[in-house]
Amino acid sequence: MHILVLHAAVIFVPLLGLGAIVYGLVPAWRPKMGWAVGLLAIAAPVSALVTKLSGTEFYERLLSEERVSPAGKVILDGHMANGTTTFWLTLALGVVALALVALTTRNPRALPKIADLGIALVLVVLAGLSAYYLFETGDSGATAVWGTY
Template sequence: MLLIGGLPAHILLVHAVVVFGPLAGLSAVTYGLAGRTRRYLAWPLGALALILAPLALVTASAGEQLQSTRGATDAIQAHARQGDILKVTAVVFFFLVLLMLAATFTPLASRIPALASLQRSRPARTAALALGVLAGLFVIYQSVITGHSGSFSVWGG
C-alpha cells in the first residue's frame, strides 16, 4: 500500500481531487458560457484538466490498495463504484476540454493547422462548447457524489 508520511496515500490525495474536480468543472462551465473569459481561462482550464485526470487515476488506485488491506463494507463498495465513475469522468473531461480549447482558443489553432478548420466551423465550436459545459457540470456533480460517499463510508456510521 502506498503511504505518504505514514498515512495511506488515498486519504491525502482525495483532498486534491475534491479541490481540483469542482474547480476544473467550474472553469469549464465558465469558459463555455462566458466568452469574454476565454482568453484568461484557457491555460488554467487546460492545466486543471491535465492535473485532474492522472490525479483521479492515482487516487483511485490508492483507494483500491487501501480497500484491499482494510476490507470493504457496503458503504466503501458504494464509494469505490462512485470513484470508478469519477476516474472515467476525469479522463473524458480532459479530452472534452482539449476539444473545447481546440475549437475556440486561437493561439492553439495557430500552432496546429488542422485545428483551424475546427475553429472556422460555428456548429463545431458550439458543439465543443456545449460538450465542455456538460462535462464540467458532470465533473462537479461526480466529485461531490464521490466525496460524499467516501465521507459517509468513514463517518456515516
C-alpha cells in the same frame, strides 16, 4: 495516502469544470484563461486517478486485514464505484477541454458557431456529471468513515 491525495481531486475537478464551462461559453475570455484550463485538464484527471488508485489500495488492505463489516463493505463498494465513475467523467472532461483549448489557442473564434456551441454543451454536461459523482463519492466515503454500519 488516500486520505491526503483525495483533497487534490476535490479542488481540481470542480475547478476544471468551472474553467471548462467558462472557456466553452465565453470565447472572448479564451486568450486569458486557456493556459489555466489546459493545466487543469491535465491536473484534474491525474488527481482523480491517483485518488482512485490509492483508494483501491486502501480498500484491499482493509479487506485483507478483515477490518470491514459486511454492511461497511457494501458502502465501500458503492464508494469505489462512484470514484471510478468520477475518474472516467473527469478524464472525458479533461480531454474535451484540452481539445477545445488546442483548437482555439491561436484563434479564440476558430470554430464555427454551431461546433463551438456543441462543444460548450458537452463541457457543461461533463462538468455537471463530474461534480455530481465527485459529491457522491465524497458522501459515500464520509458515510464509510463516520457512519454506523
